[in-house]
Amino acid sequence: MKLSCISAALLGMSLIGIAHAADPAAPKKVYVTVGSDAYQVFQRFVDTDMRLIEKRAMPTQALPMAGTSVIPQETVHLIEVDEDKLGKMGGMVHMFLRRCGGFITHESLAEAKAALAGPVTALAAARPNYNIDNQAIVNPLLNQMQDATIYTTITDLSNFVNRYYQTQGGVSGSNYILNKWQQLAGGRSDITVEQFGHSWLQKSVIMTIKGSDPQAASEVIVLGGHQDSINLSGTGENTRAPGADDDASGIASLTEVIRVMMANNYKPKRTIKFMAYAAEEVGLRGSKDIAAKYRLDGVNVVGVMQLDMTNYKGSDADIYIFTDFTDAAQNTFVENLIKTYLPTLKVGFDRCGYACSDHASWSNQGYPASMPFEAAFSGSNKRIHTPDDTMANMGNQALHALKFAKLGMAFAVELGSDGVGGGGGGEVRTISDPNVSLARNASKSYGPFQALGGTTFRADITGTGDADLYVRIGGPASTSQYNCRPYRSGSAETCIVNIPNSSDVYIMVRGYAAAVYSLTGTYTTP
Numbered sequence: 001m002k003l004s005c006i007s008a009a010l011l012g013m014s015l016i017g018i019a020h021a022a023d024p025a026a027p028k029k030v031y032v033t034v035g036s037d038a039y040q041v042f043q044r045f046v047d048t049d050m051r052l053i054e055k056r057a058m059p060t061q062a063l064p065m066a067g068t069s070v071i072p073q074e075t076v077h078l079i080e081v082d083e084d085k086l087g088k089m090g091g092m093v094h095m096f097l098r099r100c101g102g103f104i105t106h107e108s109l110a111e112a113k114a115a116l117a118g119p120v121t122a123l124a125a126a127r128p129n130y131n132i133d134n135q136a137i138v139n140p141l142l143n144q145m146q147d148a149t150i151y152t153t154i155t156d157l158s159n160f161v162n163r164y165y166q167t168q169g170g171v172s173g174s175n176y177i178l179n180k181w182q183q184l185a186g187g188r189s190d191i192t193v194e195q196f197g198h199s200w201l202q203k204s205v206i207m208t209i210k211g212s213d214p215q216a217a218s219e220v221i222v223l224g225g226h227q228d229s230i231n232l233s234g235t236g237e238n239t240r241a242p243g244a245d246d247d248a249s250g251i252a253s254l255t256e257v258i259r260v261m262m263a264n265n266y267k268p269k270r271t272i273k274f275m276a277y278a279a280e281e282v283g284l285r286g287s288k289d290i291a292a293k294y295r296l297d298g299v300n301v302v303g304v305m306q307l308d309m310t311n312y313k314g315s316d317a318d319i320y321i322f323t324d325f326t327d328a329a330q331n332t333f334v335e336n337l338i339k340t341y342l343p344t345l346k347v348g349f350d351r352c353g354y355a356c357s358d359h360a361s362w363s364n365q366g367y368p369a370s371m372p373f374e375a376a377f378s379g380s381n382k383r384i385h386t387p388d389d390t391m392a393n394m395g396n397q398a399l400h401a402l403k404f405a406k407l408g409m410a411f412a413v414e415l416g417s418d419g420v421g422g423g424g425g426g427e428v429r430t431i432s433d434p435n436v437s438l439a440r441n442a443s444k445s446y447g448p449f450q451a452l453g454g455t456t457f458r459a460d461i462t463g464t465g466d467a468d469l470y471v472r473i474g475g476p477a478s479t480s481q482y483n484c485r486p487y488r489s490g491s492a493e494t495c496i497v498n499i500p501n502s503s504d505v506y507i508m509v510r511g512y513a514a515a516v517y518s519l520t521g522t523y524t525t526p
Helices: 005-021 036-045 083-097 109-116 135-143 147-158 168-185 244-263 285-297 328-341 359-364 399-416
Strands: 029-035 051-059 073-082 103-106 191-196 204-209 219-226 271-277 300-306 319-322 347-350 428-438 443-451 455-473 493-499 503-524
Touching (some): 029 036, 029 109, 051 109, 135 328, 147 168, 147 244, 168 191, 204 285, 219 285, 219 399, 271 285, 300 359, 319 328, 319 399, 328 399, 428 443, 493 503
Parallel strands (some): 219 271
Antiparallel strands (some): 029 103, 191 204, 204 271, 428 503
16 A cells, blocks of 8 residues: 555655665656645755656546536646655655655656556446346355455465565565465466566566456456555565555455355456556556556456455445546446445445555556555554554454455456446447537537447547547536546547446537547447
């Protein structure tokens, strides 16, 4: 998990001290994307070497807030700063804003500029239908899941001195997960378990259960958590960082899903991948590598769930669904899974900020991602990133983590047991209107298009100038009435809207400035 507030302050103090002892050679420059309020603090308290390159308003979710036409935004700044100032920056956020996070460090200027532009266009033309109709498969699996086996996995992982991404403990932790998942796979020919190498010591681990349906196997479901741990007082080989909650608990919850699937010889129609990411604690680096490669390779990931910290119940509700930088339609599906399969649990909603965990890597590549969490963000485990993140400080039990393991099972099996797209029936139709000229503030409307429930409606515009795309279900789209409005500069915008029930869908394109655009789209008729 991203640094807690206390952890950020400790990191700031520890790395400031390290910087004073470092070689006097010129420090390495890095590129950082940072929120507006944190940027103001950095201007005052970091130093004059910080250089603003660019800034842009970025939506934190794709759809308007309930009952409004307002899409929340956060102004994100791209800056260049000395690498040895990163710790101080975290400490300043904690000290002056009384919160955490707010910035991401990038490997290059090109990568930072891409992040500033916001998530890339979604890859999939059609989503799963999000129907919940596999109770006969899911319920028997849920009944076999045990907190005791989750407890054992958390204990095993937290017994490593640390699992830091650049230590032998981090390497050993990765190998432990590799071996355990290989043993659980039991030599099945449709399953592979392998490590994914990076430019540092620790490797990510990926288990792939190949889909049994030839048409559906190309659609991929990802369930992940991070395997590394960190102690902000030091990062040496002998520095104790058990990381029991952060995030041995998430890996253990995923491992319990695997165990019960394997015990029942479950074979999904879609392909399911379980991932233990390396180097989350230092900027989501492992998941960022994997998600970027999948996007480059054209892998059709239709759903992602991140389990990061699952065993500390610090708030009233049992499971909190983060609503920012996640996918609204899939979040609703996750909520409905809880109501269906775990009806005694209380669901809450919260926001965790810019890039708080590995789900952000997938969201940034245009894949639908969700993150259910152990508590409200303000009530999360304050012992993470210290030697005290232990099973003893979670009551030597794994009952809370079991809830997330069951949710992960329901997510994997409900999506995994359906066929391609999942919409059912109907005819796929296309929309095309090429080379349309618009003056500033002029608009052109389209529709109605009769779309089948349980499918998705997609509209794309490309062109020159600055045209804005609006899509609305159930009535004509306007600047105040819409279900999708991408808020991107230029004339390259995409809307992908989940259609819960068969409805008429409408499109409007408006000239924010003079523009020439081409409209394309796809939808399924009833």
